Amino acid sequence: MLSLIVSEGKDLTKEEKQRLRKEKKQQKKIKEKKDDKASQENEKEKKPVTSAAPASQPPTQPTPTKTKAELKAERRARQEAERASKQTKKGETGQQAATSKPKAPPSDLQPVVKRLPEHIQVDNPDVLKKLAKKLERQQIPLRSDYGYKVSLFSHLHQYSRKAPLTQQLSIPSTVIHPAIVRLGLQYSHGIVAGSNARSVALLHAFKQVIRDYTTPQNEELSRDLVNKLKPYISFLNQCRPLSASMGNAIKYIKKEISNIPSNCKEDEAKNKLLNCIESYINEKIILAGVAIAKCAIEKQKISDGDVILVYGCSSLVNHILCKAFEKNRKFRVIVVDSRPRLEGKEALRRLVQKGISCTYVLISAVSYILPEVSKVFLGAHALLANGYVMSRVGTSQIALVAKAFNVPVLVCCETYKFCDRVQTDSFVSNELDDPDDLIVTRKGTTPLEGWENESSLGLLNLVYDVTPPDFVDLVITELGMIPCTSVPVVLRVKNVDQ
């Protein structure tokens, strides 16, 4: 039945294609629950229902009500299967397949089917197979996970820094531009770190790619260049998962490229693109930083006698503090730092160089020094659509303690870091860094040296965490000061502009 429908692929309507997709998903789920006899019975129930659906749906008939009835029957059958298999469910794999399924029926009635992104489905072997196939097609090596993963985070990738992706590449690589290879190495080794720095480096690398690009015969620049960029993006993703700001920058570039008119000459088009990227960096990152600093200083968010607490190294927060110091505001800074990255040391260096008086503590002492603090300034990696702030791990802890002490928390973030995603916890989507970073040698001994040999020991090196909007008092963007709950309003206004 299935093969028949597949051969008629081109003649299927959108509804039928979605039904096909749903069928395939159901087949996958059924394969996973092979041990459960109850689900096998339901399989027989489901198959006639789903195979009846495409057969009984001629594309000419407008059948919205029939679709709903079919969906209801399928949903009921699926719910029974889930209920029956609840006792033998295998943790996340079962849950994920189940969560992706109830998503499918409501979205069938809408044109877009939302799927879970592949980078948070690492424990689903089918998703991994798909990814491997895609990378094979793009001729990019697949990076393998390293070490034992803590079960709560087994759905995320965990790579080792000692095994960079470039070792599996042939140098010079014919598929990937050398600037991108270099960038990927810089990302995976942490040489380029920090949301703004990564985005700017990415945009500069793309500029180099565009400069060296020549349109092949019988191809259009607008389509071919986008296709050329796809394997680069996969490669960079393998080196280190893309940040939200990088994602937005890439969307912008792809849009600009595809908007190039076909009658445009190659040199002109390339110049236009280079200018676009240059202006994006200028407007969204550099000038936005200047505007945010101006807003923070003029609206008296940094006043004389203030004691400001900062966490880690945020380029934007450092910029604001330096500018305020230049305007002769009298304040002192407390830099909070945490292992294993110890990024606070870099922030401390930059501030002390300017002449700002600083104190340095580790995050374990934050409840000790908070009574002295008058304001907390935090940077952000991304601002999510429900008002949650995604930032370096430890940020939500500081926001929580500050709230308990009634100290105002200010987040500084440019609008290009606002993303459409919604997340309420730090587990669903995160990044796992190299677990070997947690190993430290003190007084000649390395306690965690042989951690791989301990079967029940897992090392967790989380990179990001998510802070709820109740802990954040104010977000300073280049559009002005907004409460955390107004992030979707800004996103909406931006979408209207575009």
Place this chain on the structure above:
Amino acid sequence: MDLTPIKKLVEYFRDQMKKDPDMASAVAAIRTLLEFLKRDKGETILGLRESLTSATDCLTGVDSSVAVSSGGELFLRFISLTSLEHQDLSRCKKVMEERGELFLEKISMSRTKVAKLCHTFIKDGAKILTHSYSRVVLRVLEKAAAEKKRFSVYVTESQPDAAGQHMAEALRKLNVPVTVVLDAAVGYVLEKVDLVIVGAEGVVESGGIINKIGTYQMALCSKAHNKPFYVVAESFKFVRLYPLNQQDVPDKFKYKADTLKTAKNLSEEHPIIDYTPPSLITLLFTDLGVLTPSAVSDELIKLYL
């Protein structure tokens, strides 16, 4: 040369306030600005805008409430939305005047709109707590009384000017049973009341409000008692401020205009307003509708961006 129009302006403003004591100070300020616009003999639009800004500044020098400055800013924005379309200055001015009159009309209706929205939240037999003298709250209670609802009101005395007594008298004229309580008795009386309604001098970007001193502790107590805390305010009171705490509210709003001019050491003066953060407010009733505190920022973005 520039002083006499300003002096006349201030006189006109004071006259307006005396003529109709029921009118909000911001409305009087906007009327004054409109009059100023009509009398202005400037030659350029930029000059006009500058003189209007300086007029607003001097009005805030007379009455330092938040509402006057926010009303003035909004008036300026409202009329200048069309200023670039016409070539001729006099035509431009005419259009600005018309829009100014329109704006005035809209905001004079705003109190009625607010009363219409809010009175349904007052149930029969309700006990209401309110703070100091607010004309908007008075209008809401008038409407509720007109709808034949039976309710009783507790008013705080609200020192240092005992404005609460004024409110109590006005309510007695409406035949509403009213009790005046001390400011210190708010926690005591809260277990008896069903809801708290206060006015606002200004609504800030975060969704919090600036109001007569004593509002913050009333809000804190009602949160502790789980009683709804409602704020009634007209939309011209929305102001582009974002205080993080009490200290962050600018000095020019905290003290009366005369105190600002004469006091030698401001830190020894007692502030007359305080800031209530949005987490303590249940709902805001405005002429733009019934808003949650987080929706205020949305409305402000629409108004200003």
